[in-house]
Amino acid sequence: MSHWPEQPVNIIIKWLQDHNPRLTVADFGCGDARLAKNVKNEVFSIDLVAHDPSVIACDMSNTPLDAASVDVAVFSLSLMGTNFSSYLKEAHRVLKPSGWLLIAEVKSRFDPSNGGADPNKFSTAVCDLGFTSTSKDLSNKMFILLYFKKKENQKSKKKEIEWPELKPCLYKRR
Numbered sequence: 455m456s457h458w459p460e461q462p463v464n465i466i467i468k469w470l471q472d473h474n475p476r477l478t479v480a481d482f483g484c485g486d487a488r489l490a491k492n493v494k495n496e497v498f499s500i501d502l503v504a505h506d507p508s509v510i511a512c513d514m515s516n517t518p519l520d521a522a523s524v525d526v527a528v529f530s531l532s533l534m535g536t537n538f539s540s541y542l543k544e545a546h547r548v549l550k551p552s553g554w555l556l557i558a559e560v561k562s563r564f565d566p567s568n569g570g571a572d573p574n575k576f577s578t579a580v581c582d583l584g585f586t587s588t589s590k591d592l593s594n595k596m597f598i599l600l601y602f603k604k605k606e607n608q609k610s611k612k613k614e615i616e617w618p619e620l621k622p623c624l625y626k627r628r
Contacts, residue, residue, distance in 0.1 A: 458596045462558030463530045465591075465599060467492045469556065470526070477525040480548055482514045482541060483532020498524065501532075515540035519548040526554040531597070533559055539579075539617045546584050546604065555585055555602040563620050564598055571618035573598060582615045 467489060470479065475494040484490070487506045490497035498519060504511035512518060515537060527545035535541065545555055557580075564573040577587050577600060585602035592598050 460594060460596070462594075462597045462599065463488055466528055466530055466556055466558065470495055477554075478523065479526045479528060480517070480519060480524045480545065481528045481530070482545060483529060483534070484509060485532075489528060489530070495526075515544050517544055517548065521547050522550045524548050524553060525550055526556065528556045530556075530558045531560065533557070533620060538620060539615070542580060542583060549604045551604055551606040553604045555580070555604065557600040557602075558597050559600075559620075561592075561595065561597050570621050573600070575616075575618045576600075576620075577602075579615050579617045582613060 470477070470493045477495050479489070479493070479495050479497040481487070481489045481497055481499050484499035484501050485505065487497075487499040487508050490499045490508060499506070499509045500512060500514060500517055501509050502511065502513065510518065514532075514535070527549050529541070529545070533541065542555075549555065562568060563570050564576065566572045573590065573592070577590070580600070580602055581587055584605050586605055587600070588603055589601045590598065
């Protein structure tokens with residue numbers, strides 16, 4: 455990843471810099487909290503292990519954040535657990551109505567021709583959770599970016615969501 459021509463976190467940093475600096479952000483799977491260190495926004499940096507004192511160490515499916523308390527939830531190369539759907543459910547819980555969900559993932563995980571998940575089926579599952587897909591950026595050869603907005607005043611559904619399996623990351627020389 456260090457040899458990639460572009461890092462997804464940098465695109466997300468730029469996205470945040472182009473939006474209101476008063477938006478509160480939850481960075482799920484933040485690693486070294488790079489996002490928080492590069493934007494003016496209040497950022498809750500969350501990861502299973504804290505490698506930086508500013509990081510909240512917890513299970514990403516059960517954070518200490520209040521319901522409807524953040525404007526943007528970010529997953530930058532962090533949907534690694536087999537229970538990734540519970541991470542997204544937690545993001546839905548902590549997001550305010552009309553809040554943003556930004557997902558960047560390794561492209562190979564969303565390549566059905568190589569055993570990856572179909573990106574459209576993944577987006578459908580996220581939408582079934584209570585989001586609207588606003589855009590997809592498939593232009594980068596290393597990763598994809600998916601942008602969603604939380605639906606306002608959504609009625610609770612008991613529908614079972616069909617989550618596609620996300621294969622382990624494949625890092626290839628390109």
